[in-house]
Amino acid sequence: MGSNVTESQTATLPEGLQGLTHDWSSDKQAFYVPWGKAMMWFFLLSDTFIFGCFLTSYMNVRMSTRVPWPNPSEVFALSFGGEPIPLILIAIMTFVLITSSGTMALAVNYGYKQDRAKTAALMFVTAAFGAIFVGMQAFEWTKLIVDEGIRPWGNPMGAPQFGASFFMITGFHGLHVSIGVIYLAVVALKVLKGDYEASGNYEIVEITGLYWHFVDLVWVFIFAFFYLW
């Protein structure tokens, strides 16, 4: 009986390209969230796999090298006139990113309260922290390339794979932060202009927030596996 029903159903359906658009837009909904939010989640899922591949390949080269891995604690130490403090720049970068995640969460909250000025202001603050993060990363890269002589194919401290992993992983993450800063600034400007005032729908702020929190989330894993391990 079941096949009969299916047959009679498909008989009345349009064929070809029209059929394709009909089938794919036939009001079947699995996720009860705005489509933009579902799509952002799926994008972040795919990004998870990209960063997962980077970190896994890093694990693989670090496990398989005969040459000692450079000690990140020393490589990323900074001295402010006195004894070098291990990993201090990375710790500050971590706190900057967490701070920006907090301001972003507050921006989403004020978005739902339809408080235009506060939402935009907090999003600009978030973007500013993101820009500070990228600036510190530029400083870190300069120090490693110019002062320490670290290259993607070798370095004076140990396993040559160190440079390749470092530039690939932090470079790709830095790219995400940079894009996030632009994304945040664009949406914040639109909020400020009152583009969402008429509909009262500030869902876009939460979607932008999802992206920003994800960037922070990836940094949590990079911090743990690349810098602390």
Add this chain to the structure above:
Amino acid sequence: MASEGHQEHPLSIYLWIWVLLFVISTFSYLVDYIGFEGYLRWSLIIVFMLAKAGLIIAIFMHMIWERLALIYAILAPPLLLSFFIGFMAIEGDYTLLTRLNFFGETNFVAQHHTEEVH
């Protein structure tokens, strides 16, 4: 549509999570600063990492307030990565073993950092 995914929660919950993230980050930095080694170091790093990641996903990204259909669709696929990681770990071990077999112990001479700091 707008009302379906509505995620409005008291401000205090975000502030608490924010503080908590700061505290946990400080702990994970201290793991390196104090200089824990071996399994203690690795397990502390993993615990703090998972705690931070969990809080960000659950609260900041509102995952605990979503329906199960979305939670599973997003969180289950990355679990497959653990198989991939496992395979790559086995592969890494094998590569190291092969390299040691053919090339012997390391012939790398460090120009500096000969003395151990930790």
